[in-house]
Amino acid sequence: MDPKQPYIAIVWSFSDGTDLIPIVTVTDVAVTVTDGYKGRVSVNRTNGSLTLGPLEAKDNGDYSISLMTATEGIKTGETKLRVLECCVLPEGPVDAVLGKTVTFHTLVEPKDEFIAIIWSFNGRTELIPVVTVTQAGEKVAEGYQGRVSVNRITGSLTLGPLEEKDSGNYSVNMVTTAGVTKTGETKLRVQECYAGQDLLPEGPVDAVLGKIVTFQTQIDLKEPFIAVIWSFNSGTELVNIVTATSAGERVADDYQGRVSVNRITGSLTLGALEEKDSGDYSVSVVTASEGTKTGETKLRVLEYYAGQDLLPEGPVDAVLGKTVTFQTLMDPKEPYIAIVWSFSDGTDLTSIVTVTEAAVTVGDDYQGRVSVNRITRSLTLGPLEEKDSGDYSISLVTAKEGTKTGETKLRVLEPVSNLVIKSNVTEAIKLNSTVALTCSAKGSFLKFSWTNGTAPIVADGKRLTLSEKAMSSTLIITGVLRSDLVSPIYCTAANKLEMEKSAPFNLSVSFLPCPASSSDSQQSRPDDFQMMTLQKLNTILDNQQKIIHMLNSTSLQGDGGQQVLEGLRLRLPCTSEEQLQKLEDQLRDKAYFKQVLNFLSLVGGQTVSDNVRRTMMAVATNQAWSAFSLDGQRKKRVSTLIKRAVKASLPGAVDEDVEMQIMEVLKNVPGRDRREVSAGAAAQRRKQSRKL
Structure with missing residues (x-):
């Protein structure tokens, strides 16, 4: 307004959008200040300007002036005030090295949410927007593409690699969701060499x-x-x-x-x-x-x-x-x-x-x-x-x-502890049966080993097998013999740092009962149903052995097996007692004996009883065996041939077990005289008694 123009009154008012509040009224007589503005406002009586401060956040809003004159009546004007929160940047200057990176960090609380963050650069001649960040995205000015990033939580600006022209004043305006604008300004000095730039040792x-x-x-x-x-x-x-x-x-x-x-x-x-x-x-x-x-x-x-x-x-x-x-x-x-x-x-x-x-x-x-x-x-x-x-x-x-x-x-x-051996059979283990011994322990990265007394137990993949898990090891014995693991069994669990040995475990094997004597043969004689079942079982086993024999013969054709069979002077199996006797005579020839032995050792079987039965069926039929002496005295070479063939297939088998299984096969051959069975059993017991 024209300061030469006299006035009757000057009235300043404030509106926050809902209420119109008079701030101060100035007349020739007095100055009237509204509560809330006392001590914070002054009016220049010459030009009518209003000075307000210190500013508060509630001072944001619309301000209006009414000037009453004697000649021109009432004149009005209006403007808006935005109260900005200042000093969101630490005091500068910030020194950084040419070609390096600098971050202008703000001092705002991360709890504030911003509608917009605007960073600007003030060169010597103009104000240049660097980057504007809104909820919709970022707008980066040319010359700063790929050189700036803004932290959306704190509003800080990272700039680099720095150029000489980057030296100057940088300002930020941050608008919160509450409508408050926070501002700050600092100075950047880009230097070719900065003696204070020693935060990191020289690389790379x-x-x-x-x-x-x-x-x-x-x-x-x-x-x-x-x-x-x-x-x-x-x-x-x-x-x-x-x-x-x-x-x-x-x-x-x-x-x-x-x-x-x-x-x-x-x-x-x-x-x-x-x-x-x-x-x-x-x-x-x-x-x-x-x-x-x-x-x-x-x-x-x-x-x-x-x-x-x-x-x-x-x-x-x-x-x-x-x-x-x-x-x-x-x-x-x-x-x-x-x-x-x-x-x-x-x-x-x-x-x-x-x-x-x-x-x-x-x-x-x-x-x-x-x-x-x-x-x-x-x-x-x-x-x-x-x-x-x-x-x-x-x-x-x-x-x-x-x-x-x-x-x-x-x-x-984890330390090695709680080492124990358990059997899957609670009572004494039967001869020729299968038993599983499990050694379990607590600990990390465990390795297990087994010993029989002081001798290591080594799995052969046939009768002895080992199954390993992270916290246990299982030893499986198939076709248990009297000679199996006669010393105490131990299990050891160890890792790189510790080792623990179990308490001794003893394998108890129950022998088959001795065959009945002639005096009680009538009491132990199986009934007709049992005999019929045994006869049918033997027939099945006989047919099975013939099939296995044929398969073994076929599988050997590639390495001379067929020539071995054709070279035998007597075709097996023997079908009569006469052929068995002829075989007995021919076995006097050591070369022929070895030839037949090599062939029979291929018949195989996982247990002693199974192996003996298969080998005997490969040597002769039930009809031929029905006349064979139970004690084997009449045909010693045939008996020796069978025992050696079984032991060649099962190295762990002992003579006593093989002989007992031969007797078991002969006992159950269909057509055998029961009196001979009893007499043969008695002879076998006498033979064992003499050995003991």
Whole structure:
């Protein structure tokens, strides 16, 4: 308004959208100020301007003026006031190095939600928008494409690689969902060389694909930091990795579960490494007293790194509740800047301990459980817990060679305990039956072994077989003999660190009852139904042996088996007593005896009884055997042939068991005189008595 124009009254009013409130009325006589504005307003009587302050958030709204004059009546005007929250940036300037990366970190609370975040650059002549972020997306100005990223939680701006023209003033306007606009401004000075840029040692850092690396800073934050921001530049775009503030950590999606930040030194641990992790890494540390410090280094992810020999090849095994030491292979004379030990369980990466010249920083979960040898750099951990199993890595930061890394695996083993042998048969084991002995134990990575007394029990795949599981081993004995495992049986369970031996287990075998004598033969004689069943069973076995004999003969044609059969002077099986006698005579020839023996040893059978029956059916038919002497005295060579053939097929068989099974076969041959059976049984008992 024209200051020369006299007025009758000046009235300033405020509207928040619902109510119209008078602020101040000025006349020639008085100045009337409304409650709520007393001490906060003044009016210039010359031009009618209103000064208001200190401003409050509720002062946002519409302001109007009414000027009453004597000549022109009433004149009005209206404007809007937006009260902005200031100082969302720490005091500058921010110094950064040409070609590197810098982050302008805000001081806002992460709980605020923003409608818009606008970053601008003020050169010497014009205001240039850098980037505008809304809920719909980001709009990046030309000249900044691929060089900027905005943290949507804190509103911080990361810019790089820096150019000379980036020096100047940067401002931010952040509009919250509550309608409050927060502002801030700072200055960036891009320098060709920045003496204070010593947050990271000179790179590059070499690390192995699939392993872990730590970017160790060269500072010790003596005061709480406002923010630590790590970023990655692949060469085409700038990506925020993690932002750590006093309120917590904000990790980018691609780095979830792969990064951790040391809140004392600001160092970053990253892993398991992927090929795409190769590139430039930068850090910005914001403190209240020193402003923003930056650092940058390069990571090279290698498929194999010849220098990656800080730790011996693993895994390292240790017992639950005990202590383990990860011994390094490095030169103890080599000076270091920092030693960083980390742990990964496959999902999260955790810092265990960081050692510098100034301090030792131990993670919360490892307080009182770890120590680091400053000479060898080895880590001692204990008492061990189950959750300690996993991957352990070391990063050694040196001034001369940069960062060296190493990794190994720890397996926390459960102690060997509760070792016991159990049988699937509760009573005494019957001769020729099958028994399974199971040795079970508790522990980790167990290996089982069996001994008979002091002699190892070795599975032959026929009568003795072993079945292994993680927590047990089963020994199966098929066709149990009197000679089987006569000494106490022991089972041993062991891993790399411990071994436990079981209590002795004795195998008790019950013998078949002796055949009945002639005086009680009538009482033990089976009834007609039993005899009929035995006869049919023998017929089935006889036919089975013929089929097996034919198959064995066919299978041997490729290696001379057919020539063996054709070379026999008497075709088997014998069908009459006369042919059996002829075979007995021909067996005087040692060459012929060996020829027939080789053939019969191929008949086979898993048990002694089965083997004897099959071999005898290959030698002669039931009709021929019905006239054969039970004690074998009349045809000793045939008896010897059968016994040797069975023992050649079953090396563990003993003569007594084979002879008893021969007698059992002869007893049940259809058509045999029962009196001869009783007499033969008595002869067999007398023979055994003489041997005893």
